[in-house]
Amino acid sequence: MITFRDKTYRCTSEIVLSLVSGKWKIAILNELAKGPIRYNELRRLLPDATQRMLTMQLRMLESDGLISRKVYPVSPPKVEYDLSELGKQLAPMLLVLCDFGTTYIESYPDEVSRTNQKHA
């Protein structure tokens, strides 16, 4: 048993799941993996996320130390999000998750379909 930030877990993998589980966290991390990005760019890339949800997920990723938020004191406001050092270390793990996901769905080929998605 391990206690971390007042919650108990039976395995450190459970902590990791709590870090990346959330409606838009994977999507955000995948976008940030391409480089720093501003809030509204992210909105455009993830048009189905409401402002509220996007902000909430960003705040969680930030307080968990996986991303950084930099405010430029200019007008109009400019805020840039980026992966933290810790966040950058997530990449190999996310790749393993993707890989297993791919392996997994290949076991159920009839239940899968793919669509291209435009980022209008």
Add this chain to the structure above:
Amino acid sequence: MITFRDKTYRCTSEIVLSLVSGKWKIAILNELAKGPIRYNELRRLLPDATQRMLTMQLRMLESDGLISRKVYPVSPPKVEYDLSELGKQLAPMLLVLCDFGTTYIESYPDEVSRTNQKHA
């Protein structure tokens, strides 16, 4: 974009998260990794899980094809759970999750504490 079992995902890693996210799933998978096990043994190993929750999580893992449920037609009833072939392939991925979890909490050493837990 990918559609699988009537839900859409932006990355196969999101599918994997849906497979293993759930109050007791990781704990169950970790126990099953040691070998097949009966329902009540599992209850003893995970005393904080209610019967209802344990059953629900087992059913989900089963319908996702990660574990098998074998009923022995004897009296008293005997039900044994085991990893499926697909479930066995989870092991390396779970290890990567654990590893990142360990790396992660080492970045916040002051917020961590460990306790031994008895399976009374």
Add this chain to the structure above:
DNA sequence: CTGTATCCAGATTGATACTG
């Protein structure tokens, strides 16, 4: 441009009691 505030629906988790 980058957010908050308010209100709400549905899903998830849980306590407790009961059953073939």
Add this chain to the structure above:
DNA sequence: CAGTATCAATCTGGATACAG
């Protein structure tokens, strides 16, 4: 032994409007 049933609490995600 291996579950179900019922009811309730909490948590997550969302629609919409407003603000510095």
